[in-house]
Amino acid sequence: MDDTATPGWQGDIWLADDHCLLRSTLGRTDSHVHYAHQVLVGLGADVEVRLGERICSGPQVFIASRQPHAILSHGVPCLTVFAEPLAFDLADLALACKQAGNSAEQLAECLMHWPRRPLDPRLRKALERIRALDEQALPAQELASTAALSLSQLERLFSGSLKLSVRRLVLWQRLRMALQQALGGASLTEAALAAGFADSAHFTRSVRQQFGLSPGAALRRLRLRTFG
Template sequence: MNDTATPGWLGDIWLADDHCLLLSTLGRTDRHVHYAHQVLIGLGADVEVRVGEQICSGPQVLIASQQPHAILSHGIPCLTLFAEPLAFDLADLALACEHSGNRAEHLAESLGHWPRRRLDPRLEKALQRIRALDEQALPARELASTATLSISQLERLFSGSLKLSVRRLVLWQRLRVAMQRALSGASLTEAALAAGFADSAHFTRSVRRQFGLSPRAALRGLRLRTVG
C-alpha cells in the first residue's frame, strides 16, 4: 500500500499497559492480524472492514484477537480501541464503549477502572514481567522463572490461554514501547532501538504485519494523550 496516498490516522491516542484508544480519522490498511481485540466505532458514518473473507459495515465493528482484517474506510471520524484479550473480553469492550457514550475521554477514564479478567496467577506474573519490558532482552528462561515454570510449561500456559506464543506477546509489548517513544518525540530509529528491535527496518516490518501500514503512516498524525 502507498502510505502517502492513505488519508487518516489524524487525531489523539491514549496508550495504557493493556489497551490503546484512538480518536482520529480512519485510514485504509492492508490485510493484517494482531494479538489485541479491536473495536471500531464510526462517529457519524458507518465503518467498513474486511474481516476474514467477509466485509463488515456498520456504526460499530468488533474484531476478535488474531482475526485477519483490513480497514476499507478512510477519512471518517472514528473511535478505535485495541485491548489485550488477557485483560478484556471483546463483549465487555463493546459494553464499555456503550457506557461511555462513545466519547473518547470518558472511555479512556472508564477503561482504567473497568474490571480485568481473572488470570492464572502464574500467567499474571509472566504478563507483568512482559509489560515491564524496555530495551533489555527477556530470555524465555527468565520469564519462565518469574512464573515459577519451566519453559515448556510456560509455552503451554500461553498457548492454552491465548493460542499465542510467548515470543509474539513479547513482540506486541515491544511495539507498544516503540510507539510510545516515537509519539513522545523520538525518531523511528531511536524508538525501535529503545524497544529492543534490531533496527528501524525490523520495527517497520513488525508494524506492517501487525497493523497493515508503516509506522510513519500510523503515527505521524497522532498526538499522545495522558491516561488517567
C-alpha cells in the same frame, strides 16, 4: 499500499498497559493480524472493514484477536479501541463503548477502571516481567524462572490461556514500547532500539504485519494524550 495516498489517522491516542484508544479519522490498511481485540465506532458515519473474505459495514465493527482484517474506510471520524484479550473480552468492550457513548474521554476513563479478567498467578508474574521489558533480550527461560515454571509449562500456560506464544506477547509489548517512544518524539530508529528491535527496518516490518501500514503513516498525525 501507498501510504502517502492514505488519508486518516489524524487525532488523539491514549496508551495504557493493556489497551489503547484512538479518536481519529480512519485510514485504509492492508490486510493484517494482531493479538489485540479491536473495536471501531464510527462518529456520525458507518465504518467498513474486510474481515477475512467478507465485508462488514456499520456504526460499530468488532474484530476478534487474531482475525485477519483490513480497514477500507478512509477519512471517517472514529473511536478505535485495541485491547489485550488477557484483560478484556469483546463483550466487555461492547458494553464499555455503550456506556461511554461517543465520548473518547469517557471511554478512556471507563476502560481504565474496567474489571480485568482474572489471571493464573503464574501467568500474572510472567506478564509483569514482560511489562518491565527494556531494550535487552528476554530469554524464555528467564521468563519461566520468574513464574517458577519450566519452559514447557510456560509455553503450555501461554498457549492454553492466551492462545499465544511467549514470543508473540513479547513482540506485542515491544511494539507498544516503540510506538509510545515514537509518539513521545523519538525518531523511528531511536524508538526501535529503545524497545529492543534490531533496527528501524525490523520495527517497520513488525508494524506492517500487525497493523497493515507503516509506523510513519500510523504515527505522524497522532497526538499522545494522558489519562485523567
